Amino acid sequence: MPLPAFEPVASTRPTIRPIKETDLADLLEVDGDPAVTRFLPYDTWQSVEDGKTWLVRMTALAQAGTGQQFVLEINQSRTVVGTVLLFRYDESSQRAELGYVLGRKYWQQGLMREALERFVTYCFASLGLRRLEAEVNPVNEASNTLLVRLGFTNEGTLRERWTTKDAAYDTHIYGILSREWPVLHRRAPA
Numbered sequence: 001m002p003l004p005a006f007e008p009v010a011s012t013r014p015t016i017r018p019i020k021e022t023d024l025a026d027l028l029e030v031d032g033d034p035a036v037t038r039f040l041p042y043d044t045w046q047s048v049e050d051g052k053t054w055l056v057r058m059t060a061l062a063q064a065g066t067g068q069q070f071v072l073e074i075n076q077s078r079t080v081v082g083t084v085l086l087f088r089y090d091e092s093s094q095r096a097e098l099g100y101v102l103g104r105k106y107w108q109q110g111l112m113r114e115a116l117e118r119f120v121t122y123c124f125a126s127l128g129l130r131r132l133e134a135e136v137n138p139v140n141e142a143s144n145t146l147l148v149r150l151g152f153t154n155e156g157t158l159r160e161r162w163t164t165k166d167a168a169y170d171t172h173i174y175g176i177l178s179r180e181w182p183v184l185h186r187r188a189p190a
Contacts, residue, residue, distance in 0.1 A: 002065020003089045003096070004127050010075065011118040014111055016084050019058065019069045024051035026080035027071070030103040039140045040101065041164045061087055072102065072115055081106045084119060094130035096123070100143075113146055120150065124178040134174045135161070144172060152176045 008017035030036055031045040031054070045051055061067035067087030071080045082102035089096040098120075102112045123129045134152065136143045148154070152174040160168040 003062075003068055003086065006068060006070070006122075007126075009115075009118050009122045011114045013075060014072050014081070014115045015075055016070045016072055016115055016119050019055070019071050019083070021052070021055060023071050023080045024048050024055065027051055027083065030080075030082055030101060033104050035104050036101060039137045039143070041162065043165070058085075065089070067096075070119075072100075072112070082112065084115065086123065088133075094128060095133065096129055096131075097133045097135070099134070107142065113149060116146070116150055120176070120181065124181055130178050132176050135171045136174065137169050138172050139169075147174045150176070151181065153180075 006018060008015050010016075025048060028045055028048055028051055031040075031042075031051065034044045037044040042054060043050075045054070055069075058067075058069035061069070066089050067085065070084045070086070072082035072084060073080050083100065085099035086096050087099065098116075100112060100116065106112075120132060123132060132152075134143075134147055135158075136147065138144065138157065144154075153176065155173045155175050158171045158173060161171040162169060
């Protein structure tokens with residue numbers, strides 16, 4: 001069975017919603033920044049055409065039922081400033097992996113934390129997931145810190161797990177179980 005359908009997940013400042021092709025222009029500013037794509041498994045976008053190629057891969061995940069790509073949209077301006085990916089969905093284990101990207105001018109504002117608090121709550125409460133995982137390069141201090149602040153546990157390091165951009169790198173594996181999701185995060189889904 002594929003990943004269940006998603007409703008937009010809103011918080012005070014951003015909303016996470018399924019991606020549309022019209023979002024690619026805003027995402028070019030995000031994924032066209034080498035500082036943003038430094039830890040991503042794909043190259044920095046040079047054009048909207050790169051975004052269309054990426055969107056084909058994301059659409060294939062959704063069609064296979066193993067993942068879904070979302071965007072992070074600022075409620076006030078309706079500007080897309082990042083993405084959230086739920087992928088490697090395993091129905092029998094009730095688990096999925098989480099990925100996320102945020103445009104550089106929105107770093108250090110608590111925006112991704114706010115969005116992911118609501119999104120993880122939605123995944124556990126509305127989708128019935130039992131476990132969420134994330135893989136992070138140990139050098140990516142901001143992402144490692146974010147996951148710990150959200151309550152994820154660093155379950156170990158896999159040495160030279162991935163090779164991208166001509167370099168092998170280690171990966172921290174994070175996980176959180178629905179029963180561990182802190183009470184302060186438990187709010188009704190939007």
